[in-house]
Amino acid sequence: MKRRTFLKAAGITSSAALFSACVPKEAREAFLQKDFRSLSKDEVAGIIKRLEAQYTQKFGKPFSVSAKEPIPETSFGYALDISRCIGCRKCVYGCVKENNQSRDPQIHYIQVLELEKEKGIDFMHADMYYDRDEVPHEGHFYLPVACQQCKNPPCVKACPVGATWTEPDGIVVVDYDWCIGCRTCMAACPYDARQFNWGKPHLPSEEANPTTHFLGNRPRDKGVVEKCTFCIQRVREGRYPECVEVCPVGARKFGNLLEEGSEIRYILENKRVVILKEELNTQPKFYYFYGT
Amino acid sequence: MKRFGSKSRPILQGLAILLFSILLLTGYQAVAFNGILQQTKTGEQVDIQVPPPPLSEDYYPCTMCHADMEVNLERRELVEFHDDIVLKHDEENRWCMDCHDANNRDMLHTASGQLISFEESYKLCGQCHGPKLRDWKAGIHGRRTGKWNGRKEYLLCAHCHDPHSPEYQKMKPEPPPKKPGKIK
Numbered sequence: 001m002k003r004r005t006f007l008k009a010a011g012i013t014s015s016a017a018l019f020s021a022c023v024p025k026e027a028r029e030a031f032l033q034k035d036f037r038s039l040s041k042d043e044v045a046g047i048i049k050r051l052e053a054q055y056t057q058k059f060g061k062p063f064s065v066s067a068k069e070p071i072p073e074t075s076f077g078y079a080l081d082i083s084r085c086i087g088c089r090k091c092v093y094g095c096v097k098e099n100n101q102s103r104d105p106q107i108h109y110i111q112v113l114e115l116e117k118e119k120g121i122d123f124m125h126a127d128m129y130y131d132r133d134e135v136p137h138e139g140h141f142y143l144p145v146a147c148q149q150c151k152n153p154p155c156v157k158a159c160p161v162g163a164t165w166t167e168p169d170g171i172v173v174v175d176y177d178w179c180i181g182c183r184t185c186m187a188a189c190p191y192d193a194r195q196f197n198w199g200k201p202h203l204p205s206e207e208a209n210p211t212t213h214f215l216g217n218r219p220r221d222k223g224v225v226e227k228c229t230f231c232i233q234r235v236r237e238g239r240y241p242e243c244v245e246v247c248p249v250g251a252r253k254f255g256n257l258l259e260e261g262s263e264i265r266y267i268l269e270n271k272r273v274v275i276l277k278e279e280l281n282t283q284p285k286f287y288y289f290y291g292t
Numbered sequence: 293m294k295r296f297g298s299k300s301r302p303i304l305q306g307l308a309i310l311l312f313s314i315l316l317l318t319g320y321q322a323v324a325f326n327g328i329l330q331q332t333k334t335g336e337q338v339d340i341q342v343p344p345p346p347l348s349e350d351y352y353p354c355t356m357c358h359a360d361m362e363v364n365l366e367r368r369e370l371v372e373f374h375d376d377i378v379l380k381h382d383e384e385n386r387w388c389m390d391c392h393d394a395n396n397r398d399m400l401h402t403a404s405g406q407l408i409s410f411e412e413s414y415k416l417c418g419q420c421h422g423p424k425l426r427d428w429k430a431g432i433h434g435r436r437t438g439k440w441n442g443r444k445e446y447l448l449c450a451h452c453h454d455p456h457s458p459e460y461q462k463m464k465p466e467p468p469p470k471k472p473g474k475i476k
Contacts, residue, residue: 089466239440244436247435249460255440259441263436291433
């Protein structure tokens with residue numbers, strides 16, 4: 001039973017005794033789970049064990065769920081070279097595979113917009129459904145958009161239950177167990193970066209990525225919101241996000257904003273950089289730049 | 293076409309791996325691959341691995357044929373061999389020997405005549421594309437994989453650009469997302 005369904009049920013019966021009597025132990029534990037940030041180390045370990053067993057059984061292969069904490073003195077930043085991107089969408093599908101998104105209904109964290117060179121960055125004339133034989137298409141450029149990992153995130157402020165927050169390394173995360181599916185955060189996000197599981201997610205076992213993080217790519221349920229986490233399961237291990245590695249043209253750059261001499265710092269110091277919808281003061285840590 | 297060099301390359305690679313393992317075992321940190329080294333905040337050096345150049349086994353080593361061949365510096369249409377190579381790279385001002393070495397066909401050379409290996413072809417490109425080479429060394433042009441806080445792998449210019457016809461090839465994009473419709 002999920003928290004929201006139970007809350008409804010509880011409204012009718014309002015009986016804790018009944019709850020403990022008729023709900024199996026596993027589900028009872030899941031329901032009584034606190035939000036991730038107020039859990040003790042032991043509690044986290046217990047939850048992780050339960051989840052690993054659950055996923056392993058469901059997908060028929062061993063799953064790991066990490067709760068790895070932020071690397072000290074790290075603030076992640078991302079930069080995308082607009083002059084290089086050719087709109088091939090390899091990042092979109094690489095992301096889906098790495099992050100265990102539902103294939104049907106389809107959930108994508110990255111939307112690649114096709115824009116006209118003459119009009120510049122103009123969302124009124126953006127097309128995310130472009131279907132070309134070849135890219136880049138004459139006279140057009142491409143702008144992949146995903147979560148901008150804002151320093152001043154409207155989504156976090158909008159959430160009525162505190163199920164989404166900014167981690168010390170700057171990643172805005174969602175606790176899928178705590179999310180009540182109200183979608184207020186989605187309405188608050190000016191980048192359309194949050195996705196909702198309207199239907200029961202379908203993730204074929206053979207395609208499931210068994211290396212997961214609690215706040216990242218572990219399998220989700222129907223009725224929760226999800227989004228890009230910079231591949232928290234990878235970057236907290238020091239690896240690049242998946243989209244950086246699958247980009248054939250090398251348009252995607254990632255690193256620690258606090259580290260002098262990192263790729264990301266080089267870009268901020270040497271290239272022409274833009275952020276999307278600057279006037280909203282969301283302060284993205286996702287930068288677009290012109291490499292040429 | 294006979295496959296030249298298909299025997300010697302794995303041996304060379306094996307040697308490189310062996311050498312590398314020894315360096316690792318002895319705890320040697322600042323390993324220079326092709327002379328590319330990066331300084332990090334803490335002053336330690338992070339090495340970057342570059343995969344071998346994308347030479348086809350049919351052609352390498354070049355000296356298999358060229359060691360006993362006359363050098364022909366004349367600009368001409370190649371018919372006997374290499375007829376698949378089409379120069380589309382400032383071709384009016386360029387010919388093979390601007391980049392390849394006439395006397396040692398296994399090597400490239402700079403304008404000043406300095407020999408460079410195919411592993412270091414970026415030095416050749418950098419002569420005319422200085423700003424691109426600088427960005428490439430900083431990790432901005434081209435692609436890095438591996439760890440953002442540690443060992444990285446890097447692609448050579450030649451992995452993405454055919455030196456003879458370097459314009460980046462167009463490609464078929466992955467399918468567009470489904471338009472929102474019925475929810476199951």
